[in-house]
Amino acid sequence: MPWLQRSTLGLIAAGLTLGLFLSPPDYQQGDSVRIMYVHVPAAWMALFCYTAMAGASAAALVWRHALAHVAARATAPIGASFTFIALASGSLWGKPMWGTWWVWDARLTSMLVLFFLYLGYIVLAGAFDDRERAQKSAAVLAIVGFVNVPIIKFSVDWWNTLHQPASVLKIDGPSIDPSMLAPLLLMAIGFATYYFWVLAIRMQDEIMAGKIRALRLRRAESEAGDRSS
Amino acid sequence: MTPFQAFLSMGGYAGYVWPSFAIAALALGALLFASLRSRKATAAELDALETQAGEEASET
Amino acid sequence: MRRTLLILRRDLRLALRQGSDSFAAVMFFVMAVALFPFGVGPEPNMLARIGSGILWVTALMASMLALERLFQNDYDDGSLELLALAPLPLEAVVIAKIAAHWIATALPLIAAAPVLALLLHAPAEILAPLALALLLGTPTISLLGAVGAALIIGSRRGGVLLSLLVLPLAIPVLIFGVGAVEAALMGLPARPYFLVLAAFLLAALPLCPWAAAAAIRQALE
Amino acid sequence: MTRFTGDDVACVRGERTVFFGLSFQLGAGELLLLTGPNGSGKSTLLRLMAGLSRPIGGRIQWDGEDIAAEPERHRSRLQYVGHADAVKPQLSVKENLGFWASLARDGVSPGAAIEDALAAFGMEALRDMPSRFLSAGQRRRLALARILVAPAALWLLDEPAASLDDAAVQALDHALQSHGANGGIAVVSTHIGLAGETATRARVLDLTPARARPVVGTLA
Numbered sequence: 001m002p003w004l005q006r007s008t009l010g011l012i013a014a015g016l017t018l019g020l021f022l023s024p025p026d027y028q029q030g031d032s033v034r035i036m037y038v039h040v041p042a043a044w045m046a047l048f049c050y051t052a053m054a055g056a057s058a059a060a061l062v063w064r065h066a067l068a069h070v071a072a073r074a075t076a077p078i079g080a081s082f083t084f085i086a087l088a089s090g091s092l093w094g095k096p097m098w099g100t101w102w103v104w105d106a107r108l109t110s111m112l113v114l115f116f117l118y119l120g121y122i123v124l125a126g127a128f129d130d131r132e133r134a135q136k137s138a139a140v141l142a143i144v145g146f147v148n149v150p151i152i153k154f155s156v157d158w159w160n161t162l163h164q165p166a167s168v169l170k171i172d173g174p175s176i177d178p179s180m181l182a183p184l185l186l187m188a189i190g191f192a193t194y195y196f197w198v199l200a201i202r203m204q205d206e207i208m209a210g211k212i213r214a215l216r217l218r219r220a221e222s223e224a225g226d227r228s229s
Numbered sequence: 230m231t232p233f234q235a236f237l238s239m240g241g242y243a244g245y246v247w248p249s250f251a252i253a254a255l256a257l258g259a260l261l262f263a264s265l266r267s268r269k270a271t272a273a274e275l276d277a278l279e280t281q282a283g284e285e286a287s288e289t
Numbered sequence: 290m291r292r293t294l295l296i297l298r299r300d301l302r303l304a305l306r307q308g309s310d311s312f313a314a315v316m317f318f319v320m321a322v323a324l325f326p327f328g329v330g331p332e333p334n335m336l337a338r339i340g341s342g343i344l345w346v347t348a349l350m351a352s353m354l355a356l357e358r359l360f361q362n363d364y365d366d367g368s369l370e371l372l373a374l375a376p377l378p379l380e381a382v383v384i385a386k387i388a389a390h391w392i393a394t395a396l397p398l399i400a401a402a403p404v405l406a407l408l409l410h411a412p413a414e415i416l417a418p419l420a421l422a423l424l425l426g427t428p429t430i431s432l433l434g435a436v437g438a439a440l441i442i443g444s445r446r447g448g449v450l451l452s453l454l455v456l457p458l459a460i461p462v463l464i465f466g467v468g469a470v471e472a473a474l475m476g477l478p479a480r481p482y483f484l485v486l487a488a489f490l491l492a493a494l495p496l497c498p499w500a501a502a503a504a505i506r507q508a509l510e
Numbered sequence: 511m512t513r514f515t516g517d518d519v520a521c522v523r524g525e526r527t528v529f530f531g532l533s534f535q536l537g538a539g540e541l542l543l544l545t546g547p548n549g550s551g552k553s554t555l556l557r558l559m560a561g562l563s564r565p566i567g568g569r570i571q572w573d574g575e576d577i578a579a580e581p582e583r584h585r586s587r588l589q590y591v592g593h594a595d596a597v598k599p600q601l602s603v604k605e606n607l608g609f610w611a612s613l614a615r616d617g618v619s620p621g622a623a624i625e626d627a628l629a630a631f632g633m634e635a636l637r638d639m640p641s642r643f644l645s646a647g648q649r650r651r652l653a654l655a656r657i658l659v660a661p662a663a664l665w666l667l668d669e670p671a672a673s674l675d676d677a678a679v680q681a682l683d684h685a686l687q688s689h690g691a692n693g694g695i696a697v698v699s700t701h702i703g704l705a706g707e708t709a710t711r712a713r714v715l716d717l718t719p720a721r722a723r724p725v726v727g728t729l730a
Contacts, residue, residue: 016250021236031240038253061503081256088256089249096245116457123453127444132523136507137440141454144436144500148458151489155461162468194257198264205268208275215278217526292613299601299609306600367594374560375613376586510563 004197011190019183032096033180039089041188042082043107045195046114047149049079053121054146057139067203069135070210072142073125074202078195080118086111106160110153117145131213292377293385300389311394314355318398321347322405333410340409341419341470345463348398348423349430353455355394356434357441357448359386360505364442370509379502387428387435387498395427418473425486426466432490432497433458439504462489512537513573514559514664514695520567521554528554530567534715536697539690544699546717552699553593555717556666559697560590572664588664589614593672595653599642603633606641607655614660627658631681646673654682665689665696 019037026033053075060068090111094103102108124141128134239246304311325343326336363369372382402423403416411419437455441447469482512535520530528551536542544552557563559570561577561584570577577584597606607627611620628634631651636644644652650673657665665686671679686696698712 020250025240030242032242032245034239034246035249038249042253077260081260085253085256088252092245092249092252096242113457113460116453120450120454120457123446123450124440124444127441127446127450129445133443133508136510137444137504140436140500140504140507141440145458147496148461151461152457155464159464159468194261198261201261201264201268205264205271208268208271212271212275212278215275215282219282221526295609295613302605303598303600365594366598367592367596368598370562370592371590371596371610373562374585374588374590376582378582510557 001197001200004193004200008190008193008197011186011193015183015186015190018186023179023183029097032093035089035093036180037183037187039086039093040184041191042086042089043111044188045191046079046083046086046111048192049075049082049195050114050117050142050146050149053079054142057142061136061139061143066135069139070203070206071199072139073135074199074206075195076118076122076125077202078198080115080122082191082195083111083115083118087115104160106153106157109160110156113152113156114149117149121145292375293381296372296382296385297389300386301392304389304393310355310358311390311397314351314394315397315401317354318347318351319401319405321350322408325409336409337411340406340411341415341474342467343409344402344406344411344419345423345426345467345470348402348427349456349459349463350452351398352395352427352430353434353452354448356390356431356438356455357451359390359435359438360442361438361447364508369442369505373505373509379505380498383435383439383498383501383505387431390435391428391431395423395431399423399427412474415470415474418479419470421483422466422469422486425483425490426462429462429486429490429493430455430459432493433462436497436500436504439501439508442505442508462486465489514571516559516568516570518568519555519558519565519570521551521558521563522566523554529717532568532717536695536713538693538695540695541686541690541712542695542697543712543714544697544717545714550717552717553668556590556592556668556697556699559664560588560666561585562590586614587662588666589657589660589662590666590668591653591657591670592668595649596656597641597644597649597652600640602638602640603628603644603652604637606652607659610656611659614662620659623659627655630658630685631655631678647675647678650674651678651681654678654685658685663694665694665698667696667698669700670698671700 015037019034023034025031053072056068056072056075059065060072087108090105090108091101094105094108095101121138121141125134125138128137237243322343325339329335329339360369363372373379375382399420402419406416406419434451434455437451437458440454441450444450465482465485469479469486472479472482514536515534517533518530519532521528532555534542544555546552554563558565559577561581564578572584572587596610601609604624607624608620611624611627615623625634628637631654633648633651633655636648641649641652650670654667654670657667670682674682686698689696
């Protein structure tokens with residue numbers, strides 16, 4: 001765990017210094033391209049977390065593995081945060097380029113839908129009193145959602161080309177030259193280690209909560225047992 | 230316009246670059262902080278329950 | 290197959306006798322569409338331009354409204370576990386219930402849509418493509434909604450939850466449904482849109498009942 | 511010849527181990543009474559026997575074949591009555607029963623079977639009454655009549671005698687006897703004793719001792 005913490009902080013610090021200080025501004029977008037060093041890794045992580053969530057859910061349902069449920073449930077808020085960051089930074093990046101805060105660009109729109117899928121999962125996971133029901137229900141939703149992500153992406157792309165606003169610059173900007181690639185990768189790996197770090201914390205939390213519930217149940221039953229005997 | 234101020238202005242895009250980094254830092258920081266705090270609280274609760282269960286075991 | 294039709298007939302009889310759910314959905318559809326002119330203004334060619342979008346979005350939400358209790362009633366009175374124990378696959382039971390729901394609710398919606406389109410000054414030539422697009426699209430929405438309805442069985446915030454879960458998944462149907470109508474409006478060939486809608490339906494037909502049955506099984510555990 | 515067996519069955523619901531190491535052997539014509547306080551897992555065991563849920567450990571077999579291996583075949587040989595009566599208020603008594611009868615039977619018209627089942631539980635007078643006017647006892651009798659409309663080798667009844675009057679309990683006794691007479695197996699859970707002759711010849715499986723403590727730290 002501590003090495004996760006150190007590598008996350010180290011990677012992100014390196015990524016930031018390179019991204020903000022050393023890498024050159026873009027010839028068209030100027031310094032606003034630096035938003036890419038947050039936006040693109042966050043977008044990658046948003047998709048990575050949803051895939052991880054669906055994978056863990058499938059493993060949990062097929063092999064009835066409780067830990068996989070815990071992993072999926074712990075991943076959801078992290079994925080949702082990355083999606084939110086991707087949306088916010090995408091909008092902030094879009095403003096100087098297209099003059100409006102929100103553009104129904106194909107990628108941003110798909111990211112918005114992914115954000116709704118995350119919210120749906122989180123709310124469903126919390127909508128049942130019985131924890132086991134909540135886990136299994138949310139797991140089925142994660143898988144159904146995952147199957148739909150490519151279909152939604154396909155439809156949004158088609159829909160976007162249909163109503164193509166005069167967007168001159170695509171969101172990911174010109175081809176990335178090496179000096180920009182390094183900070184981008186550093187930030188991406190830094191975000192990934194952040195994910196595993198917070199995942200570990202949330203899973204430990206969930207496992208301990210499981211123990212607490214078991215102890216509480218035993219106390220309630222032994223009390224009932226004492227009363228009836 | 231000292232180099233530091235030039236850096237801060239981000240070629241005129243300061244209003245967009247800094248907020249996006251700030252939002253990222255805030256979101257990730259808040260999630261981390263909330264997770265750490267919740268884990269600490271759960272750990273404390275678990276210890277309390279376990280010590281209590283331990284005492285009862287020793288009494289009976 | 291006989292048993293599937295049996296369940297379909299029973300659900301239809303229940304829907305007709307009790308009627309409230311599907312009638313409420315159609316009334317919601319009519320009222321929601323009628324609200325838009327008050328919001329965006331009565332100006333005819335503005336309404337005509339966004340008419341098909343309004344019709345599709347409100348039809349989508351109306352069917353969510355009706356789908357919310359698709360399994361909940363049977364779950365509450367114990368029929369769902371008996372249906373799960375009946376000598377036919379649970380997927381067949383799900384298909385029967387979805388079909389009954391679609392006939393009782395989506396068909397009236399489709400019947401009402403052309404009338405409402407006129408309310409929105411929509412040109413007459415979009416009425417046929419609109420009806421066909423709805424005919425192809427609403428079954429997929431009912432199939433997706435059934436998965437959502439199965440997932441929320443026994444949950445606390447059922448209704449609101451169903452829309453949050455299913456509407457993002459229904460976006461492709463919405464995009465190509467409205468696309469078909471607008472293509473017809475502009476005189477472009479609408480066939481590709483209908484083919485994509487049919488493709489979604491053919492994909493949803495096997496997958497959604499399977500997912501819904503899985504969700505029901507773990508709800509009954 | 512034992513047909514319906516369970517060995518070392520274990521079940522966990524939520525984070526609670528409901529029971530483990532539970533076994534039973536039932537031959538043709540036998541009746542098993544499940545007793546024990548509420549929450550001791552009677553309903554859970556019946557649902558496991560019906561195949562609604564799968565045990566965490568152990569196996570339940572019919573004629574040596576695990577019931578989870580051929581779920582549809584197992585489902586077609588059993589009749590299950592849960593706590594709820596599965597009665598639709600908008601349908602009449604005959605329509606309710608007719609639906610379940612034709613669902614369970616293979617195509618042959620269930621007319622006669624419905625009449626006999628209604629008569630067995632004294633419901634024939636209420637044949638065309640919409641079910642929303644039925645009392646709790648009448649609804650329960652309608653639910654029990656369902657087990658008579660289609661031949662089933664295995665009856666799983668969860669507290670069938672709940673809200674039944676004496677006459678109805680007699681009818682249930684009679685039904686259980688004739689079911690046992692022609693080789694049927696029945697598992698009945700009840701926390702109030704079943705009166706009459708059935709109780710004497712029934713074998714009893716008390717779930718109280720088998721109730722396990724939840725194992726600390728399980729994540730299931």
